[in-house]
Amino acid sequence: xxxxxxxxxxxxxxxxxxxxxxxxxxxxxxxxxxxxxxxxxxxxxxxxxxxxxxxxxxxxxxxxxxxxxxxxxxxxxxxxxxxxxxxxxxxxxxxx
Numbered sequence: 001x002x003x004x005x006x007x008x009x010x011x012x013x014x015x016x017x018x019x020x021x022x023x024x025x026x027x028x029x030x031x032x033x034x035x036x037x038x039x040x041x042x043x044x045x046x047x048x049x050x051x052x053x054x055x056x057x058x059x060x061x062x063x064x065x066x067x068x069x070x071x072x073x074x075x076x077x078x079x080x081x082x083x084x085x086x087x088x089x090x091x092x093x094x095x096x
Contacts, residue, residue, distance in 0.1 A: 003030075037079060047086040054080045 001009075003026060017025075024026045033043050033051065042052040058075040083091075 049081055049083040049087055052080050052082075053077050070094055 007019065007026055010026070011017070011019055014022070021056050023073050036043050037051060037053050041049055044050045054077065056076050056078055059072075059073040062071050062073045063069065064071050
């Protein structure tokens with residue numbers, strides 16, 4: 001599902017709001033998450049999960065798989081997501 005589909009679904013569920021209002025809410029939601037992750041602050045959405053930033057250390061022993069040459073990979077950051085117990089149960093309830 002992409003952002004435009006999320007906006008369509010929200011518009012169906014809340015017809016009292018017009019599309020531009022819903023777009024503004026969704027944009028504010030995502031930009032707030034992004035701003036906090038840029039500041040290395042985790043974002044926790046209860047019953048959904050937790051987004052956090054992890055730092056990946058620089059590596060000097062990585063290899064180019066095509067040539068076998070040893071290359072340097074600089075330090076970088078990545079976003080990590082850990083789902084909540086509630087989300088995990090909802091996703092896996094068909095397997096019980």
